[in-house]
């Protein structure tokens with residue numbers, strides 16, 4: 003029943019080792035109390051993955067619960083891989099936004115590319131074919147020595163992945179501010195189209211069902227990366243470098259096609275993509291949601307490298323992988339689909355009745371944990387926070403010739419055209435792009451129908467830093483307006499909350515304030531939040547980024563032929579609406 | 582003076598290109614190809630006269646531009 | 661057995677990547693870089709035992725897939 | 740007219756191409772998997788779609804060009820069948836030796852997705868008969884490796900034999916192609932490869948219809964045949 007002693011080459015688990023895994027002393031104590039023994043090395047790795055900020059949302063959960071997430075249009079709100087919203091005629095749009103900030107700062111091309119890959123997987127894991135993507139980017143000052151390199155790498159990485167995968171990237175944001183000098187933000191959004199009654203969820207069901215590994219092979223990529231994504235940067239950043247992963251959009255494209263075929267075949271009971279700490283988080287989530295245990299036999303995991311340990315396999319962040327619970331009678335059919343697409347397909351375990359996460363390698367127990375406790379008992383904090391004091395009134399506003407002021411604004415890094423960015427993205431693939439980047443929101447036609455979907459991503463961090471509540475409201479309102487401006491009826495939104503270190507009460511105050519403002523505006527506008535992502539510890543040497551709660555919003559046009567573009571004709575009247 | 586820089590992915594870093602090539606070779610009937618890795622060569626024509634100074638400069642070029650040292654190794658030959 | 665294939669653009673074929681590197685090196689203050697050409701290296705791990713047979717096979721791989729002989733030259737090393 | 744679209748792993752404009760062909764011909768094209776060794780019988784046209792076949796690893800189109808189905812496509816072309824390759828499809832045709840020259844990394848080294856102006860250089864082909872020679876049309880491009888290069892003798896032959904189908908309008912060359920070449924024909928004029936995407940300019944809603952004449956002209960030519 004108990005896990006075997008650590009094998010000789012495995013380090014002994016101590017509080018110091020736990021600290022290296024990002025677990026605070028009280029969190030480690032919690033593990034000891036829960037198990038009644040010292041965890042094995044693999045178990046420590048599993049806890050560190052499950053209990054870090056990235057997976058457990060331990061600092062933000064309390065506040066996220068206050069967001070409005072329901073509405074008659076909502077089929078599935080937060081908690082799954084992506085949100086699902088009804089668009090009529092039995093169809094649904096599935097979408098989410100997610101950050102890949104730290105990896106993109108370390109290796110901009112691959113960091114941004116794998117961010118796009120991750121968000122696309124979130125969408126097609128639910129049975130949706132991706133139809134649109136956006137990206138919201140925040141970089142340091144234009145003259146900072148790293149900025150040009152980051153901008154070039156991030157934009158190429160987003161393009162490199164999305165263009166190859168074949169999803170139109172139809173909008174986003176780019177901003178420059180010195181607070182991002184040491185910590186850029188890369189927020190990637192993806193949306194897909196599914197049949198409303200054919201959505202796939204992560205909850206496993208049935209005992210003794212095969213757990214199947216799909217996609218690319220496992221390597222030592224990013225071992226420790228999920229921990230990195232929640233750690234503040236400091237000068238030791240160079241040492242963390244080898245944890246970068248390389249994306250393979252070609253494999254992802256095949257994985258998409260294979261998964262959609264598989265889902266159509268009726269073989270899938272539940273499915274989950276492997277993101278950060280892939281095998282760990284995906285297996286635990288499927289078991290937890292389905293009130294089942296999971297047993298994994300790691301020697302069956304397709305590996306790219308030799309001699310991988312259980313610890314490494316459980317924490318690997320190799321991309322383009324999925325975990326699925328399969329209807330056993332469909333195994334041959336399912337395997338044939340994956341073979342057709344030259345992808346790995348391996349039964350690596352099964353669901354079990356007890357509340358247990360049992361990880362074996364060559365018959366040896368590597369981890370034996372209560373499964374529900376891994377997510378259910380994860381720490382949750384009510385971190386101290388202070389409200390942001392009202393901003394000091396602006397000083398003397400310099401007087402300037404309006405025409406000159408306008409030229410300055412339009413020529414500045416934050417006001418100039420973003421054509422250089424979006425021309426590197428295929429924004430027309432799938433031949434349904436009705437409103438291209440450069441307008442208020444991008445619009446794609448729902449293939450084969452007259453309907454259209456509009457997408458916008460917005461936030462104004464300088465408002466958020468001055469007044470988080472107002473800034474939160476404004477981000478929602480702007481996204482809402484950008485949808486309306488194309489003629490769309492806003493449906494729902496996703497949020498990507500990027501903040502500094504939540505252990506500082508003033509940063510926590512920004513988070514609390516922005517969430518309050520977002521919640522208020524979403525309620526007032528009937529635009530629920532159906533998915534989202536939180537990225538904290540965006541700081542370098544104690545300097546936090548501007549609070550940046552990006553809002554990605556989705557709207558519906560009943561007749562896409564009536565979509566409005568920003569292309570007035572000569573002689574059109576100019577009308578100002580609003581206050 | 583000429584210098585040649587070989588840039589290869591660090592071991593353990595995924596090489597999707599190499600994998601695709603291996604697969605394609607297999608499909609063309611070349612069997613027994615166990616592993617393929619793809620890298621870059623960059624050949625530089627330099628004004629330097631002293632090979633050691635050239636090597637030092639090329640090393641600096643690699644660190645600053647030619648190689649992505651996060652995921653790549655490099656190797657310099659002075660010809 | 662390992663083989664290494666160097667694939668380079670034929671002389672006379674424009675190499676925009678090499679040109680861009682040369683330019684970027686200049687901008688970084690590395691002067692005297694007169695020419696830069698970028699090529700590929702493909703490293704193969706082969707089951708073959710006989711080096712001459714391996715070389716012949718790799719040559720065939722180059723002709724059939726690895727190099728585009730319209731614009732590229734290749735060179736094989738058996739290691 | 741009976742057509743087929745070849746699907747490689749990594750193709751991503753296969754559906755777009757099928758939609759355009761169906762719109763012009765009223766018949767849904769057959770979708771043919773790259774591992775198949777034979778084409779469906781009775782075809783008039785084979786289309787190779789855009790995308791990133793095999794990830795565009797090694798060289799764009801190189802691995803796809805060696806797929807089992809490409810032998811059948813080459814036979815089909817040799818027997819006088821019509822073949823259209825767009826973007827990645829053009830790269831595949833070149834790598835398969837069905838069209839001369841090579842397509843290299845864009846001169847600007849970046850992926851470019853934008854509308855470009857083209858000149859229809861010749862109307863003398865089943866693909867371009869729907870246009871007037873010399874017409875100026877606008878069609879989007881979206882590629883990273885579209886810089887057409889060929890030895891001078893090849894370029895001269897293409898010119899002399901009137902095989903340049905489309906050229907980027909002066910000043911609108913997005914990739915540095917020799918002689919602004921955007922699309923070329925085979926010697927028998929029945930194979931066309933082009934970097935711009937006519938299937939993306941085939942519907943007023945999507946911002947242009949200048950690609951429609953290509954599909955309609957083709958349908959007309961093959962219907963008459």
Ligand SMILES: Nc1ncnc2c1ncn2[C@@H]1O[C@H](COP(=O)(O)OP(=O)(O)O)[C@@H](O)[C@H]1O
Pocket residue numbers: 136137138139171172173174175176420423424438439440441442443444459460484
């Ligand atoms: N990273 C990006 N990727 C794609 N499109 C972008 C990106 N950044 C900005 N855009 C597009 O450029 C246009 C102008 O952006 P922005 O100034 O942020 O507009 P707005 O203030 O109307 O939201 C919008 O159409 C937007 O979608």
